[in-house]
Amino acid sequence: MTTKTLRTGGGLSLRYAPRAALSGLGLILLTLGVGTVLVCTGDFPMTPSEVLDTLLGRGTVVQEFAVMELRLPRVLVAILVGAALALGGAVFQSISRNPLGSPDVIGFGQGATVGALVVIVLFQGSAVATALGAVVGGVLTGAVIYLLAWKRGVHGYRLVLVGIGAAAMLTSVIHYLITKADLVDATRATVWMTGSLDGRDWTQFWPLLAVCCVLVPLVLGHGRALRMLEMGDDAAYALGVKVERTRIVLMASAVLLVAVATSAAGPIVFVSLSAPQLARRLTRAPGPNLAVSAVMGSALLLCADWIAGNAFGDRRLPVGVITGILGGCYLLWLLVSERKAGRI
Amino acid sequence: MLVESPSRTSAEPTGPGQSPKRRNSVRAVGLLAAVGALLLVCVLSVMVGAKPVPIGDVWHGLFQNSGVGNDVVIHDVRVPRTLLGLLVGLALGLAGAVMQGLTRNPLAEPGLLGVNAGAAAAVVSAIAFLGVDDVRDYVWFAFVGAAVVSVVVYVLGGSRSATPVRLALAGTAATAALYGYVNAVQLLDSAALDRLRFWTVGSLASADMQTVGRIAPFILVGAVLALAIARPLNAMEMGDDSARALGVSINRTRTVAMVAVTLLCGAATAACGPIIFLGLMVPYMVRAITGPDMRWILPYAAVLAPVLLLGSDVLGRVVVRPAELQVGIVTALVGGPVFIRLVRRKRMAQL
Numbered sequence: 232m233t234t235k236t237l238r239t240g241g242g243l244s245l246r247y248a249p250r251a252a253l254s255g256l257g258l259i260l261l262t263l264g265v266g267t268v269l270v271c272t273g274d275f276p277m278t279p280s281e282v283l284d285t286l287l288g289r290g291t292v293v294q295e296f297a298v299m300e301l302r303l304p305r306v307l308v309a310i311l312v313g314a315a316l317a318l319g320g321a322v323f324q325s326i327s328r329n330p331l332g333s334p335d336v337i338g339f340g341q342g343a344t345v346g347a348l349v350v351i352v353l354f355q356g357s358a359v360a361t362a363l364g365a366v367v368g369g370v371l372t373g374a375v376i377y378l379l380a381w382k383r384g385v386h387g388y389r390l391v392l393v394g395i396g397a398a399a400m401l402t403s404v405i406h407y408l409i410t411k412a413d414l415v416d417a418t419r420a421t422v423w424m425t426g427s428l429d430g431r432d433w434t435q436f437w438p439l440l441a442v443c444c445v446l447v448p449l450v451l452g453h454g455r456a457l458r459m460l461e462m463g464d465d466a467a468y469a470l471g472v473k474v475e476r477t478r479i480v481l482m483a484s485a486v487l488l489v490a491v492a493t494s495a496a497g498p499i500v501f502v503s504l505s506a507p508q509l510a511r512r513l514t515r516a517p518g519p520n521l522a523v524s525a526v527m528g529s530a531l532l533l534c535a536d537w538i539a540g541n542a543f544g545d546r547r548l549p550v551g552v553i554t555g556i557l558g559g560c561y562l563l564w565l566l567v568s569e570r571k572a573g574r575i
Numbered sequence: 576m577l578v579e580s581p582s583r584t585s586a587e588p589t590g591p592g593q594s595p596k597r598r599n600s601v602r603a604v605g606l607l608a609a610v611g612a613l614l615l616v617c618v619l620s621v622m623v624g625a626k627p628v629p630i631g632d633v634w635h636g637l638f639q640n641s642g643v644g645n646d647v648v649i650h651d652v653r654v655p656r657t658l659l660g661l662l663v664g665l666a667l668g669l670a671g672a673v674m675q676g677l678t679r680n681p682l683a684e685p686g687l688l689g690v691n692a693g694a695a696a697a698v699v700s701a702i703a704f705l706g707v708d709d710v711r712d713y714v715w716f717a718f719v720g721a722a723v724v725s726v727v728v729y730v731l732g733g734s735r736s737a738t739p740v741r742l743a744l745a746g747t748a749a750t751a752a753l754y755g756y757v758n759a760v761q762l763l764d765s766a767a768l769d770r771l772r773f774w775t776v777g778s779l780a781s782a783d784m785q786t787v788g789r790i791a792p793f794i795l796v797g798a799v800l801a802l803a804i805a806r807p808l809n810a811m812e813m814g815d816d817s818a819r820a821l822g823v824s825i826n827r828t829r830t831v832a833m834v835a836v837t838l839l840c841g842a843a844t845a846a847c848g849p850i851i852f853l854g855l856m857v858p859y860m861v862r863a864i865t866g867p868d869m870r871w872i873l874p875y876a877a878v879l880a881p882v883l884l885l886g887s888d889v890l891g892r893v894v895v896r897p898a899e900l901q902v903g904i905v906t907a908l909v910g911g912p913v914f915i916r917l918v919r920r921k922r923m924a925q926l
Binding site: 549 | 731744745753754756758759762773900903904910911915918
């Protein structure tokens with residue numbers, strides 16, 4: 232990776248990698264493009280200029296409703312959820328020093344699901360209560376897995392394996408809760424579990440935006456420290472990084488980001504796993520690639536949502552089905568290729 | 576590239592005063608005790624339930640079916656359920672032990688390796704696309720799905736050179752992709768969801784003699800094959816070269832082992848849905864008792880796994896009366912901590 236430095240006359244300087252910057256820019260354009268397509272299409276197609284007019288307050292009532300109430304919030308939620316999941320994944324993969332240490336492989340997704348299902352099945356709770364249940368479940372699971380994997384430090388593979396064990400236990404709890412439910416609740420639970428953007432509106436968007444506004448800059452600000460942590464605790468310490476504090480702050484932020492994204496859209500799988508990986512391959516930069524990963528997550532989720540809406544004729548599938556199938560295949564491919572390269 | 580093979584998980588109990596002969600007789604007595612425990616659990620499994628049956632009636636019901644009262648409960652419900660638990664436990668215990676011996680990998684376990692998801696994917700396809708609606712016909716589809724996926728994951732995980740992490744991840748990946756598919760089908764067809772949600776838990780509750788009769792031949796053949804390769808598996812734990820030097824045909828052993836595992840897991844999963852961690856826990860505990868000799872591990876696992884399974888089933892019937900906790904949940908809740916302990920104890924970090 233080549234790094235260039237931008238210097239201003241006043242002595243300020245900004246280091247940046249041209250390839251990473253270019254990738255980020257390309258992904259932002261892709262996100263905007265797919266986002267525009269998603270806002271324009273649907274049962275009531277519109278042209279981009281009509282959408283622009285509507286955004287400026289010059290649309291008809293129908294156009295106003297379609298854009299402002301249905302499509303725009305959905306696209307914005309997708310962008311934030313994708314970014315939050317990908318950022319959480321990048322942090323975890325970096326801390327566990329393992330491309331597979333992603334939140335949905337190591338049980339947070341299942342924890343959030345149990346939290347949400349408890350609310351749905353046992354208390355018939357509202358959508359807001361369900362979302363809260365997911366956050367609580369995800370954060371609790373994160374804390375428990377961290378403590379169980381702790382043994383003179385949290386080592387990558389132990390975190391992954393403890394997480395797989397916890398995920399298996401939580402999965403059986405999920406199945407049990409679904410048998411307890413009547414068919415209506417069971418269907419609601421299954422839809423929730425698949426991860427979907429259907430019917431997402433401003434009530435999901437604002438809390439998500441608030442959390443992202445705090446946590447995304449926090450995580451990005453720790454990017455350099457995280458990169459030093461990848462060299463090992465001792466090296467990072469020697470370079471002046473407060474090792475334990477940095478790790479706790481980053482992990483807590485990542486768990487919260489994933490939990491909040493899950494509460495907004497359900498456990499959408501594999502964005503956390505694949506976005507940082509794809510970002511790394513695209514930028515060819517070592518280290519966590521936090522910002523590019525986040526944009527990659529948004530782009531991936533929007534593309535998956537577009538596929539879910541258009542690839543199966545009249546039926547709209549939830550976006551989680553697409554990310555699940557694509558992501559599972561990607562993970563298998565990753566296993567095979569990493570094995571050939573002798574990395575795992 | 577396994578740093579710590581299971582053969583070294585527990586030291587061979589070789590005290591200076593213990594001759595091999597004496598050790599074997601101790602193990603034989605232990606095995607007899609295990610069989611005793613199995614009989615006890617079987618009796619409990621017939622007695623305990625929504626309608627408790629006194630021991631005197633059990634005896635009566637077993638040999639004379641008058642067609643009324645407790646006799647019916649015993650004949651139509653409890654005995655098939657107990658027999659199914661016996662068969663499934665035996666199958667999963669043996670399969671786990673063979674897989675761990677074959678891969679030299681303490682985390683090799685049918686439930687973790689995507690076998691369940693494979694069976695679920697096949698069953699949901701049968702329900703949604705072929706219009707199969709009899710629970711007893713699920714068996715065949717589940718069987719094929721479980722068999723295909725167990726082989727695929729084993730190969731993807733790197734067959735014998737698999738590390739625990741790689742094998743577990745291959746299982747996780749396959750599970751994720753297949754459940755994505757299962758979810759998609761369920762969402763498009765809510766009748767399939769209604770049927771499948773009860774199957775995916777892992778339960779013995781719907782047992783009947785017909786199901787028992789269907790899976791018994793597969794499990795018996797699988798069990799015979801598994802027990803037959805105890806000696807070559809022992810040799811292979813020392814490494815391929817040593818095994819070859821001892822005259823073991825490695826490819827044949829591996830093939831027989833995979834056939835046995837597929838028959839055992841497929842039949843067990845087909846009959847009562849996914850039951851996880853049993854195949855992991857039992858060989859792990861057994862190894863601590865018997866040491867690394869497969870000729871003892873296999874019979875011990877075959878006896879103790881049904882003890883654990885039936886015990887979990889009885890527990891599940893009692894703890895949330897009058898409802899039932901499905902046995903798959905009990906084994907997951909009991910087995911999860913064992914798994915995590917195993918992962919923490921071993922130096923998995925270096926694998």
